[in-house]
Amino acid sequence: MSDHHHAHNHLPQDTRQTVRRVLWLTLGLNLFVMGLKWIIGALTGSLSLQADALHSFTDSANNVLGLFANRFSSPEPDRDHPYGHQKFEAIGALGIAMFLGIACFEILQGAIAKLFIGQSETNISLNELSWLVLVLGINIFVAFYERNIGRKINSPILLADAKHTMGDIWVTLLVMFGLLGVWQAKVWGLPQFQWLDIILAFPVAALVFYSAWEVLTDNLPWLVDETAIAPEAIHQHVMAIPGVINCHDIASRGLLGRQVFIEMHLITTAEDVTTAHAITEAVEAKLKNIYAPARIMVHVEPRPYISDHIALDGYIDKSSYN
Template identity: 65%
Template sequence: MAKDNRKKVRKVLIITLILNIVVLILKVVVGIMTGSLSLQADALHSVTDSANNVLGLVTNQLSSPIPDRDHPYGHHKFEAIGALGIAAFLGIACFEIFTSALNRIIFGGDPVNISGSELWILIIVLGINIFVAFYERRVGEKIGSNILIADATHTMSDVWITISVLFGLIGVWKSEAWNLTWLQSLDYLLAFPVGILVIKSAWAVLKSNLPWLVDQMAIAPELIHQIVMEVPGVINCHNIASRGLLGRQIFIEMHLIVDSENIKTAHDITEKIEIKLEEKFAPVRIIIHVEPFEYQSSQISYE
């Protein structure tokens, strides 16, 4: 049976939402004061961090692993949908970053004016982002929450963006003192590698959640067949299917032929199979269809 970790997930999301709002406010204030385009784009990306937390809280409330009448297989996919929503937000942030940088290159803009104290504020912002990313990932991996891991991936992309923006603004800050006016362009040129990092993060989130939503095979049928055939009394196991995510929730179905026509004996054999599969792939729900003794099939899985 899957564990309901929604309270733990909700607690983490609320904490990170508060921290992300603090980060957003600081970036917006410094971005407006300095006129930094890259920092304003970074602040836009931070808007998606807060939106992701809100989205995560909503989907977390809906993603109970406990089955009910309307959702006999549980509600896990609500959380996966939330993770895909984060990927969509990442794509929007990436588009905004590229658009802002191109506009600055084509149309130009006012020079950026930044001071050392404003750079220190950005260093504090960077520290908050790093804490949020590692905190969410650590808890997410511990309790097996896709939404926390996906959000941590998103926040980590924000860390790299802030690092890039920080280095660019340091260059802008020193451009006049070093008599290197071209350093002013760092404010928008660094937006392109930052955008690539965002795209990479979005792809990682999509790759880890699509198999769950499209019911991709979770466990190789040959492996399940091998485990089942080791149980005494099993003659044949075929039409094996599995879906879900390992460590999260797995569903396994199979057809089985046993060396007995006695219902009680057949039931005992299927229970032994369920115990072995539970030990290997827990949490798992298993459906076994026992067929007549004389039936035979060489088809392990669906072709």
């Protein structure tokens, strides 16, 4: 029983409750921000602000997606998902990246159309600009709040969301700068400033695209079972354990710090199963200490199976040995 209990300590904690609370709160704030930007964008005819509203729309979509993924991504294994459910969260993050890509395309399309069709007037008043300051304040709060809690509980969905909201802060600053220019264009009689609004739609789109790319590269290794830890590093730790003669065919997957799965073949000095088991327990304890949360599978083999294949590249099937 104690052994079973010991294994459970190394499961990632279930932080879904906290994640859900954060996501609901930020969803409310993001919807408010999106509505405000869209209304001001429509009133003033500002393309960069409408693009920014689209950016905020993806923020809200992310929250909804996050809540959806959160319902399914329990780290606890069950009968149907013996390796836990955390890939659901990574799939959620991929959906976020897809949303961002689409939003990016929409923004560029609108900006290019306006450049070719010619400029429609953008009118902005100080009143509308002051509302944008409030929007900025909310964005800054959401980003730092999510990032803090995301780091504290190590939640990929909160960190991806916070990263996106951080992008939102810069975008809103850029757009405000452009609209200040448009507002001043009237005062100074500089019609060139009218173009600022359209020109700024391009960097806004680029920022949206960049955040999509970052979310993708953070989550793909987890989904395609990329090697989580260099086999040589694991080999070095295992070989240092008394009683280990050889360790080969080491594989790992998952994401370090989130959850890793490690497997290996081991040859020990032990003559009986009980002693061999004690050595594998020492191997598991050491690796869990270094790479937790981790689930480790050790396959003990007899002496003739000694191999110098540390990793699984150039994999040789043992059953074909004579």
